[in-house]
Amino acid sequence: MAANRRPTLADVAREVGVSAKTVSRVLNEDGPASAQTREQVLAAVAKLGFQPNLMARNIRVGGPDTTIGLVIPDLANPFFGAVARAIEDTVRERGLTLLMGSSADDPARERALTDKFLARRVSILIVVPSVGADHTHLKAHRAAGLPVVFLDRPGTGLAADSVVSSNRTGAHDGVAHLIAHGHRRIGFVGDLPTKLHTRRERLAGYRTALESAGIPYDRSLLTSAHDQHGASDATVQLLGLPDPPTALFAGNNIVALGIVTELARSGRKDVAVVAFDDVPLAEALEPALTVVAQDPEELGRTAAARALARLDGDRTRAHTITVPTRLIIRGSGELPTDTAREA
Amino acid sequence: MAANRRPTLADVAREVGVSAKTVSRVLNEDGPASAQTREQVLAAVAKLGFQPNLMARNIRVGGPDTTIGLVIPDLANPFFGAVARAIEDTVRERGLTLLMGSSADDPARERALTDKFLARRVSILIVVPSVGADHTHLKAHRAAGLPVVFLDRPGTGLAADSVVSSNRTGAHDGVAHLIAHGHRRIGFVGDLPTKLHTRRERLAGYRTALESAGIPYDRSLLTSAHDQHGASDATVQLLGLPDPPTALFAGNNIVALGIVTELARSGRKDVAVVAFDDVPLAEALEPALTVVAQDPEELGRTAAARALARLDGDRTRAHTITVPTRLIIRGSGELPTDTAREA
DNA sequence: CTGAAAGCGCTAACAT
DNA sequence: ATGTTAGCGCTTTCAG
Numbered sequence: 001m002a003a004n005r006r007p008t009l010a011d012v013a014r015e016v017g018v019s020a021k022t023v024s025r026v027l028n029e030d031g032p033a034s035a036q037t038r039e040q041v042l043a044a045v046a047k048l049g050f051q052p053n054l055m056a057r058n059i060r061v062g063g064p065d066t067t068i069g070l071v072i073p074d075l076a077n078p079f080f081g082a083v084a085r086a087i088e089d090t091v092r093e094r095g096l097t098l099l100m101g102s103s104a105d106d107p108a109r110e111r112a113l114t115d116k117f118l119a120r121r122v123s124i125l126i127v128v129p130s131v132g133a134d135h136t137h138l139k140a141h142r143a144a145g146l147p148v149v150f151l152d153r154p155g156t157g158l159a160a161d162s163v164v165s166s167n168r169t170g171a172h173d174g175v176a177h178l179i180a181h182g183h184r185r186i187g188f189v190g191d192l193p194t195k196l197h198t199r200r201e202r203l204a205g206y207r208t209a210l211e212s213a214g215i216p217y218d219r220s221l222l223t224s225a226h227d228q229h230g231a232s233d234a235t236v237q238l239l240g241l242p243d244p245p246t247a248l249f250a251g252n253n254i255v256a257l258g259i260v261t262e263l264a265r266s267g268r269k270d271v272a273v274v275a276f277d278d279v280p281l282a283e284a285l286e287p288a289l290t291v292v293a294q295d296p297e298e299l300g301r302t303a304a305a306r307a308l309a310r311l312d313g314d315r316t317r318a319h320t321i322t323v324p325t326r327l328i329i330r331g332s333g334e335l336p337t338d339t340a341r342e343a
Numbered sequence: 344m345a346a347n348r349r350p351t352l353a354d355v356a357r358e359v360g361v362s363a364k365t366v367s368r369v370l371n372e373d374g375p376a377s378a379q380t381r382e383q384v385l386a387a388v389a390k391l392g393f394q395p396n397l398m399a400r401n402i403r404v405g406g407p408d409t410t411i412g413l414v415i416p417d418l419a420n421p422f423f424g425a426v427a428r429a430i431e432d433t434v435r436e437r438g439l440t441l442l443m444g445s446s447a448d449d450p451a452r453e454r455a456l457t458d459k460f461l462a463r464r465v466s467i468l469i470v471v472p473s474v475g476a477d478h479t480h481l482k483a484h485r486a487a488g489l490p491v492v493f494l495d496r497p498g499t500g501l502a503a504d505s506v507v508s509s510n511r512t513g514a515h516d517g518v519a520h521l522i523a524h525g526h527r528r529i530g531f532v533g534d535l536p537t538k539l540h541t542r543r544e545r546l547a548g549y550r551t552a553l554e555s556a557g558i559p560y561d562r563s564l565l566t567s568a569h570d571q572h573g574a575s576d577a578t579v580q581l582l583g584l585p586d587p588p589t590a591l592f593a594g595n596n597i598v599a600l601g602i603v604t605e606l607a608r609s610g611r612k613d614v615a616v617v618a619f620d621d622v623p624l625a626e627a628l629e630p631a632l633t634v635v636a637q638d639p640e641e642l643g644r645t646a647a648a649r650a651l652a653r654l655d656g657d658r659t660r661a662h663t664i665t666v667p668t669r670l671i672i673r674g675s676g677e678l679p680t681d682t683a684r685e686a
Numbered sequence: 687c688t689g690a691a692a693g694c695g696c697t698a699a700c701a702t
Numbered sequence: 703a704t705g706t707t708a709g710c711g712c713t714t715t716c717a718g
Binding site: 056067074076085115116260 | 399418425428626628
Binding site for chain 2: 710711712713714
């Protein structure tokens with residue numbers, strides 16, 4: 001049970017009676033090696049349970065480590081989980097290992113994570129930027145060849161590739177759908193903080209949709225929520241207005257859960273809903289939930305692909321890639337004008 | 344744009360006109376240092392943008408790296424996302440960085456991941472074992488002091504701590520709930536492969552519940568599914584039987600989504616459902632979904648806490664910790680006997 | 687309080 | 703086909 005030292009290259013070499021370099025050659029299929037020594041080395045490796053120390057190897061080779069750093073707001077948010085898996089799938093064949101962390105949308109935590117990742121000499125950095133985070137400090141790293149990609153939101157103070165959803169257009173489409181079904185008072189429950197890129201863009205889409213339809217913009221219809229519970233409260237608040245909305249637009253997946261749950265709890269089937277982000281069981285609700293679906297897999301794939309291209313020497317100007325959203329009409333946006341008739 | 348070398352300790356030392364060791368001392372708050380040199384060193388560090396190379400540091404220190412390796416089946420599965428976040432939250436204050444990967448429940452991928460993590464000298468290894476994976480190879484590492492914890496399922500060939508849900512009891516409770524409401528033909532849609540620990544345990548709970556009630560065990564009521572689509576198919580198959588079930592038990596969260604979606608699609612409100620695992624919007628369904636809720640946060644916290652205790656020298660015998668599940672009754676388990684009356 | 691030398695585990699660059 | 707030397711960036715050890 002003694003915490004005995006892990007075997008090293010030298011241990012293997014000694015066991016076989018060759019030099020360390022020879023063992024290294026066999027294991028990395030570098031240079032030649034006689035079939036006989038190869039056999040013996042491999043046998044000794046197995047016997048001693050030797051595993052090369054990747055950190056030691058990397059420090060010698062000098063290049064970046066075979067890791068990719070990923071900062072997302074919350075590991076438990078299924079949206080970012082899907083993004084993360086797509087990134088992993090994209091970089092796996094390159095042998096990159098994922099270094100991950102949740103920022104909780106806190107700039108300080110985001111910075112702590114990126115600093116740690118940089119200290120580990122990650123070969124790629126993909127970040128979902130927190131509101132208030134500044135990325136100027138990454139300039140030198142980017143200049144030194146480190147691919148940096150911002151995901152879901154643009155970064156600040158650094159010209160790096162960004163991959164975002166078509167937030168404005170998507171929100172516009174969702175709200176326009178509500179308007180097309182006769183709604184003129186549409187509540188907006190956005191994410192927090194209000195400075196969040198996605199929040200601003202989606203609100204902008206909401207406003208242009210109203211404008212196009214000649215509907216006045218009423219600030220009392222704007223609310224915000226950080227979590228499901230907050231969204232539930234916001235729903236109650238909106239429906240309690242003197243002149244309450246007949247429809248609600250959810251700013252993201254978590255907010256959508258809060259709104260839908262609250263409406264079910266209070267038995268309000270007469271309120272139309274469209275959500276930004278698809279959610280599980282959207283189809284099984286009554287009415288089924290109409291959504292502006294994002295494509296988290298495509299976001300992740302694209303971000304990873306950009307980063308790999310940079311790693312492979314792409315030196316073109318940094319640019320922003322927009323991944324389209326898709327309006328999935330399932331019914332919840334059509335109340336009360338249409339569906340209500342059936343009831 | 345030249346990929347200029349990152350500054351090293353030596354660079355900082357040269358800048359200040361002092362030895363590398365002195366810089367090291369200042370940065371690690373090792374040994375003493377005059378206020379003056381400290382100032383100068385810190386200034387130079389800032390000026391050059393120096394960040395110590397954690398890999399180099401670690402190789403010298405020799406101990407395990409400040410990383411924790413985590414292998415889960417799927418980063419995009421919200422259940423494991425919640426587990427991962429709980430682990431992260433628990434180890435963050437210790438300064439550990441998360442190294443993660445999805446095994447896709449493939450033993451080869453699981454092994455590839457653990458090998459990579461071991462090669463990086465992680466200080467902790469937490470694994471959700473795949474069916475068919477063998478963990479004998481971890482024996483030496485555990486003996487050398489590496490904390491290994493199995494999560495959600497026990498490992499194979501290695502006596503290490505495990506943290507699992509009360510699968511059998513939970514499933515029993517869920518099925519008993521259905522029986523209590525008059526159901527005697529209860530379909531089981533389990534996860535795959537059938538050898539999966541959770542599948543076996545939950546099926547065992549299903550069987551004991553039937554036995555206690557004196558209901559015969561009918562193999563034709565057993566189905567399996569690997570994903571949401573498969574669960575939908577299984578539902579169709581079960582409901583198409585000559586003597587179809589009046590209730591369905593879902594073996595996990597993904598299966599639950601498939602069953603509920605399929606029932607909604609086919610308008611079958613007369614089929615009762617209880618699911619293992621809570622899912623978002625369960626409350627908003629009609630009827631609301633009754634579930635046997637797991638506690639992913641507690642699973643993650645407990646696993647991480649066990650691992651940290653081992654890291655701190657706990658040498659007690661390996662044991663299995665069972666995290667209780669909780670039956671949340673919301674209505675869907677009561678059809679058709681009770682709720683049907685209202686309609 | 688500070689520095690010089692040695693070495694962590696590995697590999698690049700030369701030998702042989 | 704194999705071995706030797708040097709050195710990656712850092713810290714430990716031992717001297718000052």
